[in-house]
Amino acid sequence: MAILIDEPRWPAHGTLWAHVVSDASEAELHAFARAVGLPERSFDLDHYDVPAARHAELVAAGALPVDRRSLITRLRASGLRVAAADRADRRRDRLQDEWDATLPGGPDIGAELLRRWQEPHRAYHSVAHLRAVLDQLRTLAAAGTPVSRAVVLAAWFHDAVHDGATPADEDASARLAADLLPAAGVPSSEVAEVARLVRLTATHTPEPGDDAGAALCDADLAVLGAPEGVYRRYAAAVRAEYRHLPDDVFRAGRATVLRRLLDRPALFATAPGRARWEQQARANVAAELAELTGR
Structure with missing residues (x-):
């Protein structure tokens, strides 16, 4: 033994x-x-x-x-x-426990969110993405980035509605937070902050000094700075979520998104995010863009 x-x-x-x-x-x-x-x-x-x-x-x-x-x-x-067949259920239970620790007054809200995150049409924006964003918030917090309860709640809600339409999905997710959180005793000011942060993930462009927005946006975009193999699986999952689009339409739209990312002075808004993910993210995004455009 x-x-x-x-x-x-x-x-x-x-x-x-x-x-x-x-x-x-x-x-x-x-x-x-x-x-x-x-x-x-x-x-x-x-x-x-x-x-x-x-x-x-x-x-x-x-x-x-x-x-x-x-x-x-x-x-x-x-x-x-x-066993593999039991892992999804066990992971869901762990996430439910984590939700209950974050917002003890709203277990039913956590269950509803997990149901949404496990909808069958989701290939990338799934419960695995939720888990990753929560983990990256902990990574940023350990490096000194402020992470409030509102940021964590916004992570739970930020893709709770996902039909592939930006910013409509983010707006619907924000409205869902505004509808559900008051019943769990969340103060109105915090509810408003959660909704604001959720809407911010449509653009990932927090203003200078918006520490909460910077933390959430960096955690959400951290996959861009993953090792090359992980990034390729992410890109394939994004394509799977838009399987209804013809290749030429998807490639053109995706290339536009990637160019906008590369045109930004920095992909990440926090100092720990830039130090940890910026260089690899730019290499990954540039490589995907070149593949999409044949250059």
């Missing part, structure tokens, strides 16, 4: 990631995580995600390095592996 770690191979957030598991018990896994300082948010149902920079440290702390196949085989044999 042991704590196991596989090789860092999975790209996300500008680095490669490995997985740490226990083939004995979940309690043993959590105890090891606490001992080495792994954050609770990095636990994903049956494993902890750990960045490549910490791999050697965790091996030195007692994790046994194995290949991916061996890790999965031993995890399954232990009975601790969460």
Whole structure:
């Protein structure tokens, strides 16, 4: 029985990631995580995600390095592996818990939002995107960017209505927040701020000094600065959401969006966002534009 770690191979957030598991018990896994300082948010149902920079440290702390196949085989044999069919439900439950911690007075609102985020027509703007935006807000907060409850609530609502029409979707999502949040005891001033922030994601152009808008917009656009392989999957998912459009129409519209992004002085409004994502984002967007236009 042991704590196991596989090789860092999975790209996300500008680095490669490995997985740490226990083939004995979940309690043993959590105890090891606490001992080495792994954050609770990095636990994903049956494993902890750990960045490549910490791999050697965790091996030195007692994790046994194995290949991916061996890790999965031993995890399954232990009975601790969460099957693929159960993962979506478990992740939804974790997001519901996170919503309840953010707004204890509105569990039904969280359930309604999660239902919307899991609508079958969504290929990119899905519950995985919601999870990513919430995670990136935590990344920005850890780097010193102010992240208020209104920003977190706006993240939950910002694509709650998604039919592929900007800014109509953002406006409808803002109105949904204005309709639902007062019943959970959210003050009117905070409701107005949530609605404002949701509408801002139509353009991602916060004014100077708008720390809340900068945080939300950067978290929403962080995928642009993902490693190349992750970015390509994002671009393919965006195309899937517009599958009803002919190729020439989609390519022209998408190219216009990408040119506008590249014309901006900076894609990201916070200093941590620029430091973390700007360079890779510009390379990714330029590469996609060149592919779309044949240049």
